[in-house]
Amino acid sequence: MLDGFYIFLESGVVSYEKLLTPTLTPTKARNVVNELIGVHILESRGGDSKTVVIDNYAVEWRRDNSLGFVVVALYGNVLRGKLSYLSSLLDKVVKKWRKFTEGVGSGGEPEPEKVSTEWEPVFSRMLREAETSSLKSKFEGGGDASINNGTTADRTAKGKETKAGKGKKAAASSNPNKKLSKTQAAALDFSGENLSEDQILQDARNTFLPEEGDVAGWDEEDEDYSDEEEEDGGGGGGGGWGLGLKNMLSQVTGNRVLTEADLVPVLETLQQTLVSKNVASEIAKEICTSVRSSLVGKKMSTFSTVKATVLPALEQALERVMTPRQPIDILRDCVTKRETRSNQPYTAVFVGINGVGKSTSLAKTAYYLKQNGCKPLIAACDTFRSGAVEQLKVHAKCLDVPLFQKGYSKDPSSVARAAIQKAKEDGNDVVLVDTAGRMQNNVPLMTALNKLIVENKPDAVIFVCEALVGNDGVSQLQMFSRALSSSNSKTGVDGVILTKFDTVSDKVGSAVTLSHVTGVPVIFVGVGQKYNHLKKLSVRAVVKSLFKD
Secondary structure, three states, rough: EEEEEEEEOOOOOOEEEEOOOOOHHHHHHHHHHHHHHHHHHOOOOOOOOEEEEEEEEEOOEEEOHHHEEEEEEEEEEEOOOOOHHHHHHHHHHHHHHHHOOOOOOOOOOOOHHHHHHHHHHHHHHHHHHHHHHHHHHHHOOOOOOOHHOOOHHHHHHHHHHOOOOOOOOOOOOOOOOOOOOOOHHOOOOOOOOOHHHHHHHHHHHHHOOOOOOOOOOOOOOOOOOHHHHHOOOHHHHHHHHHHHHHHHHHHOOOOOOHHHHHHHHHHHHHHHHHOOOOOOOHHHHHHHHHHHHHHHOOOEEHHHHHHHHHHHHHHHHHHHHHHOOOOOOOOHHHHHHHHOOOOOOOEEEOOOOOOOOOOHHHHHHHHHHHHHOEEEEEEEEOOOOOOOHHEEEEHHHHOOOOOEEEOOOOOOOHHHHHHHHHHHHHOOOEEEEOOOOOOOOOHHHHHHHHHHHHHHHOOOEEEEEEHOOOOOOHHHHHHHHHHHOOOOOOOOOOOOEEEEEHHHOOOOOHHHHHHHHOOOOOEEEEEEOOOOEOOOOOOOHHHHHHHOO
16 A cells, blocks of 8 residues: 655655655655655656655656656555556646646645645545555456446456456445455455564654653643743844734824724734634634724733733633533543443544544544543544554554454444443443544445444544644534534534644634634644644634734
């Protein structure tokens, strides 16, 4: 199976990065790509299409000379020449990316948010279709009429290849309602591929386990607003968020009481600032209305009063906007259920679209709960994505927590039910259920997920979403909530984990919008790869990020 996929400009700027397995760490991937760029592409001018081996990874690329970008696929060297679908996939990606970047121009780069929201679904679909096609090719002629198609000559040729033992290990079916044969299910198991189990586990430990002395994200205290930045010229001349506020309020300072007329230009600037940081316009307007109500009648004397006057008003406004209708605290709820001695474990189901980091977020949550005295069990209910069970096995071993799995091609709902029963028998007080990624508008897949929720009645459904998608995450969450609302007496989705939150810089406003529009609280934000890189989203941190220049 593929380990990673990159698209970068010949200047070396990475436009798209997709890591598909836990064995390929970001550092290792970037080292491979840097060597590819420097040695094999720029220096040797190694043609427009080639396969090389770097650091035990086979690297295949396609170059587009018209727009000056390169598409790269990374996979274990032992699979070199066996990924029959890869050549076609790379060619398709080149064509699609060229069309996607039309208008950007040679040497240009699309906005990261556009890549995440518009390109990511396109690539995921192409990859899924390529892997599914490979699955069909592998088993055609093998007696499973449900997946046979194509010409007789094609089936005969592909059947001979299958019987000869050639071809790639099959990728998973994208339809969890379609029953796979035992042979097909076995082909989804990648546990014997590539590196040894010990090597995989060691790489994962180096990637995910916190280093000694690291402070967990949930234990870190939010920094105070910097007084230093409020001095003229502070922050090394680059300005700070305090200086930005001074500029906004410079026309209303003086020893007098603020009036509504004084605040009109200030609030207009404030609203524009909020919108520029990805706060939806209607939410920004609501915040400004609240701030105006708080500030009218306040007395301002000097610049030194800006922080004392404005920050409380901003915090209060954001507190109102971000306070969920139904708050959730996983640790508190788990402990409460355990203390009722109901003999029923607290169960949380992790859902979301493809490739957003559900499994890693689940592992981080397991670490968080274990560090706080809980005994989690992980349930592998993504029984259709190739390598999904193996990925959770690695996480479970790193975390030293039990994993319940039944392999592939099983009904996810039945696996979840059996996992909950196993937790009851073994005394585990939390069951964290991993599910297959699916697009929110895929009715068959959403129906299958709904079945899991209805039959197992989890205590919480947690939606995992990339912070990079911005306000598009709102529509994703709303569609998941609607699809699952019939099975959940609450809102369909109970909480959100935003991944890659450390990469959004000052575009934190999407979290404000998501929480307010949907009424679903943001439980955690992911701020790195380590298991302890999980933070609770505080209003103070949001304010500081929103007004950072």
